[in-house]
Amino acid sequence: MSEIEIRDLTKRFQVKEHTVTALDHINLSVEKGDIFGIIGMSGAGKSTLVRSINYLEQPTEGQVLIDGVDLATLNDKELRKKRSEIGMIFQGFNLLEQKNVLDNICFPLEIAGKKKKEAVQRARELLKTVNLEEKEKAYPSQLSGGQKQRVAIARALATNPKILLCDEATSALDPQTTESILQLLKEINEKYGITIVIITHQMSVVTRVCRKVAIIDNGVLAEAGDVDKVFEDPKSDAAKELILEKKAEYLPVEDLKADRKIRIVFQDNSSYEPLVANLILNFGKPVNILKADTKNVGGKARGEMILGLPEGEELQNRMIEWIKERGISVSEVRGDV
Amino acid sequence: MFDDKVIEMILVGIKDTLYMTLVSTAFGYVLGLPLGIVLNITRKDGLKPNKIIYGIGDFICNIVRSVPFLILLILLIPFTRFLVGQSYGSTATIVPLVICAAPYIARVVEASLNEVDAGVIEAARAMGASDLQIIFKVLLVEARVSLFNGATITTGILLGYSAMSGTVGGGGLGDIAVRYGYYRWQTDIMIVTVLLLIIIFQIIQHVGAGFARHIDHRKR
Numbered sequence: 001m002s003e004i005e006i007r008d009l010t011k012r013f014q015v016k017e018h019t020v021t022a023l024d025h026i027n028l029s030v031e032k033g034d035i036f037g038i039i040g041m042s043g044a045g046k047s048t049l050v051r052s053i054n055y056l057e058q059p060t061e062g063q064v065l066i067d068g069v070d071l072a073t074l075n076d077k078e079l080r081k082k083r084s085e086i087g088m089i090f091q092g093f094n095l096l097e098q099k100n101v102l103d104n105i106c107f108p109l110e111i112a113g114k115k116k117k118e119a120v121q122r123a124r125e126l127l128k129t130v131n132l133e134e135k136e137k138a139y140p141s142q143l144s145g146g147q148k149q150r151v152a153i154a155r156a157l158a159t160n161p162k163i164l165l166c167d168e169a170t171s172a173l174d175p176q177t178t179e180s181i182l183q184l185l186k187e188i189n190e191k192y193g194i195t196i197v198i199i200t201h202q203m204s205v206v207t208r209v210c211r212k213v214a215i216i217d218n219g220v221l222a223e224a225g226d227v228d229k230v231f232e233d234p235k236s237d238a239a240k241e242l243i244l245e246k247k248a249e250y251l252p253v254e255d256l257k258a259d260r261k262i263r264i265v266f267q268d269n270s271s272y273e274p275l276v277a278n279l280i281l282n283f284g285k286p287v288n289i290l291k292a293d294t295k296n297v298g299g300k301a302r303g304e305m306i307l308g309l310p311e312g313e314e315l316q317n318r319m320i321e322w323i324k325e326r327g328i329s330v331s332e333v334r335g336d337v
Numbered sequence: 338m339f340d341d342k343v344i345e346m347i348l349v350g351i352k353d354t355l356y357m358t359l360v361s362t363a364f365g366y367v368l369g370l371p372l373g374i375v376l377n378i379t380r381k382d383g384l385k386p387n388k389i390i391y392g393i394g395d396f397i398c399n400i401v402r403s404v405p406f407l408i409l410l411i412l413l414i415p416f417t418r419f420l421v422g423q424s425y426g427s428t429a430t431i432v433p434l435v436i437c438a439a440p441y442i443a444r445v446v447e448a449s450l451n452e453v454d455a456g457v458i459e460a461a462r463a464m465g466a467s468d469l470q471i472i473f474k475v476l477l478v479e480a481r482v483s484l485f486n487g488a489t490i491t492t493g494i495l496l497g498y499s500a501m502s503g504t505v506g507g508g509g510l511g512d513i514a515v516r517y518g519y520y521r522w523q524t525d526i527m528i529v530t531v532l533l534l535i536i537i538f539q540i541i542q543h544v545g546a547g548f549a550r551h552i553d554h555r556k557r
Contacts, residue, residue: 083463107464139555
């Protein structure tokens with residue numbers, strides 16, 4: 001049984017006279033202990049999707065099952081109980097500004113009716129986990145973004161949830177802080193076996209910590225699967241777009257015109273052979289390197305390259321064959337890179 | 338300058354003014370705070386949106402607030418007499434003051450609660466908080482500085498209104514100012530009462546603002 005199962009979920013919003021379909025027949029399942037990324041451009045519907053998992057948004061159609069229990073069958077009180085078993089962190093941290101760090105972490109326990117003394121003890125444990133023991137008495141306004149998110153994580157973990165939902169949790173943070181928060185999430189996943197769902201628009205976040213990924217494009221599930229598979233060989237246009245990170249491109253587009261472009265991804269075993277050099281030597285034709293990058297995918301270094309191939313379809317096909325023979329995944333790239 | 342009688346009268350006036358202002362603020366909040374909470378949670382993006390309840394509350398607030406206080410004071414005389422037994426004196430003045438203050442307070446409370454970050458409320462819901470818990474543990478706590486500033490402003494306004502009630506025998510410093518300053522041309526007594534009103538107002542404002550700063554943890 002999956003920890004989270006989303007069946008045929010559709011969400012429509014009524015905006016004045018128009019009906020907007022935010023999510024369209026989504027099917028997903030997240031296994032226990034997984035770190036699951038849900039990625040999409042802004043407005044793709046991913047925030048609505050994550051809010052459906054704890055029923056902050058009620059689906060128009062379809063079901064959400066947590067541990068096999070359909071959330072629609074729960075009454076108000078049972079639903080609140082269920083929510084307390086699902087932690088959540090946000091892009092804007094959403095800490096209580098008038099409470100200090102310790103009281104913020106105690107807050108979900110206070111809501112659950114736990115004794116103050118127990119709550120404080122638990123909060124102190126969690127402060128240790130997130131490495132903020134010395135900030136116990138500080139107020140959120142005195143903390144940096146990364147520290148605030150650490151407090152939010154501690155708060156989300158206070159009730160010992162089985163699931164942690166992260167809604168763009170690193171989008172407001174700089175790259176270094178993002179890295180440390182992702183590292184913390186990974187540690188928490190390993191230490192407590194908690195299932196983590198990460199919503200993001202940054203592929204780097206997904207490749208860094210997630211094992212599985214789902215790509216949401218315009219309310220539709222475009223692609224889902226293991227992160228390394230999707231990264232190596234993206235099938236959908238949305239996935240390709242996200243992986244190529246078009247917006248992060250720094251070369252002028254005109255310079256990247258080539259007859260035919262391919263994207264190759266190096267696995268760990270293929271990094272020893274000087275592939276591009278051998279390719280050129282073997283065929284005696286120039287190959288243009290349009291982009292090259294190394295990414296951390298699930299802790300493993302993955303090289304990624306976009307090559308512009310010389311003219312002549314037959315030659316191009318032979319080159320692609322040659323690369324494939326070396327166990328390297330190749331995919332076509334259309335349009336400007 | 339003044340004989341003992343006048344001084345005693347002014348001292349009683351101070352006592353009456355403070356009594357009217359503080360008691361009417363307190364009762365104003367007894368009515369206005371719940372009404373403000375109801376307005377906040379039933380509004381369009383509130384916790385429990387409800388067009389009808391919001392509409393009724395909104396209508397009552399607007400009607401009462403559009404009647405000038407002096408007119409309200411006279412309109413409410415039968416009601417005041419029924420409640421207190423007489424229509425003059427400081428206790429009687431509290432009745433129209435409360436009726437006047439409650440919708441104003443409701444609006445101030447509504448506005449303060451609207452300022453609470455929607456994200457924080459969402460976080461509380463995600464933790465499994467009930468609506469009542471969100472009201473008492475999130476909304477009222479997070480908005481407390483704004484609520485307190487609102488209370489300070491309200492107290493100041495009620496101080497002014499209590500003085501205004503002096504025109505119809507309301508008691509307090511305003512009453513003295515009207516009787517001696519206006520009817521008897523004793524300008525010196527009027528000036529003293531006005532000065533005293535200014536001092537009381539300053540004290541309220543200072544204490545209120547200082548306390549609000551003291552309980553605010555957002556900027557330090």
